[in-house]
Amino acid sequence: MMTKKLTAFNILLTLFFLLICFVTIIPLWKVFVDSLDLRTAYGMKLWPEKFGFDGYVSVFTNPTLYHPFLISVITTAAGTLLGLILSTLGAYVLIQSGMPGRSLLSGVLLFTMIFNGGMIPTYLVINKLGLTNTLWSVILLPGLNVFNIVLMRNFFDSIPKSLFESASIDGCSPFGIFLRIVLPLSKAALAAIGLMFAVSYWNDYTNYKLYIVNSDLYNFQMKLRSIILGSDMPTAVGSATENTVKNAATMVAIIPFMILYPFCQKYFIKGVNIGAVKE
């Protein structure tokens, strides 16, 4: 009796999660299918009726789309590197318990999590520095992320202090300890936090919207947005319709991440859990 009841529950549970997964994946699947379908009206077909790659060909043969893609790649790479440098340096200083002024420094950083100047004063500063309409604004501004410094500090805190002590007795400078002990022991945290930076740089839209007016400097998100809004359609090739091109462009924004995702999933989860330890 008992086992029979359990089985019924398990079947229901499995069906429920199949449904949840279906609902999660269907919007993305629909865009994928429609990007390969050359008919004008799609309706509720979950499989392309008139199969063809013309949507993707339209996206990739258009030089105005290749360029934003490259800008996304460059700013993501540069920004992630900058973000990791600032986070590790900041976190390393914050774990120096004996250092004079440490609590002042951590106060200076943590205060920014509570109170900030807001959108317009930040815009005015960036503008005054002459960074608007340059890629510097979208690389430098998100580079300092206090939340990520705190995550990194939580991770550094788990490294045994005795390692630092014995290294400094052996004559290692603080910067040497940072390079030779802290960083090599933090590969998992570097991967986790690096990925967080990479995703936020890749997905950045707000900063571009605010600071970049010149469409030659748009990243792929900005370009995709203007395609979807219909203000900047790339010329469709062959029998691709406008909708096929929109779907294909959306897929192109997702695909690089979809390829990386299965390999990186554990680091993303680690990132959340580093935060959870001390929060």
Added chain:
Amino acid sequence: MFMPVLVFAAIFYYAPIFGIRYAFYEYKGIKEPVFIAFKNFEKMFSMQGFRAAFRNTLVLSIVKLLLNTFMAVVLSLLLNEIISLKFKKAAQTIIYLPHFMSWVVTASVFALILSPTQAGLVNSLLTRMGILERGAEIYFLGNKSWWTPVYYIINVWKDTGWGTIIYMATLSSISPELYEAASIDGAGRFQKMGYITLPSLANTIIVVLILNLAKVMNLFESVFVLQNDAVLRQSDVLQTYIYYQTFNSGALPNYGYTTAVGLIKSMVGCILVIACNSASKKVRGSGIV
């Protein structure tokens, strides 16, 4: 070693805080700022657009937060009951996925499937089921009464799965002995869920709620990419209000006025953080920051 971090903090965080003084100035585009004391604030509170944006910010982000948290907790409780590890892992992988889509991509995906023609999946489905007449397709993202529920649904789709991670981590730390002891005492599946699993999540739920309450005033990108002129009254939040008033008002950008709106936004946010922090101290014995 700390210099680079300090320089960044000074330029990108503290210089803008210094710029808050413009909230008390008339500062339009190229003209020199003129001190006008509290005039910007008087104008702000008399503006209907500001009051709507203020209310929308609070309502949209708090309802969103409660809905996402509730769904994530329910989903984690159920995930925890799955016996097959492989199936559990596969389900988790899939439900985490939308979290990584940018808001632009999310908006594109939903604009396409909610499209108000027979090409849109949802409208086409509703017509096929006989709920809608052909030609009476609903423009979900441009309809005053549909926009808000659709906004919540999109947020649940995007972030519920990701929200389960933190609860799953807590659940994995519950000692199996508790469940064994409960089984011996004759507790059923749902009794165990209600008396063991849910209470051990309580602390985590409170932490998640508190941490996120601190962010409610910052709502921007998700609204910005989903709204349009037809639903501005329903969807405008403080950050989008500031954006439009500054960069899209058709006149010279009135930096002074929008800085003042931003100041109110930051102050309410700051009060929420401090309140949450002391709530957190009471509940958990330690603050967030």
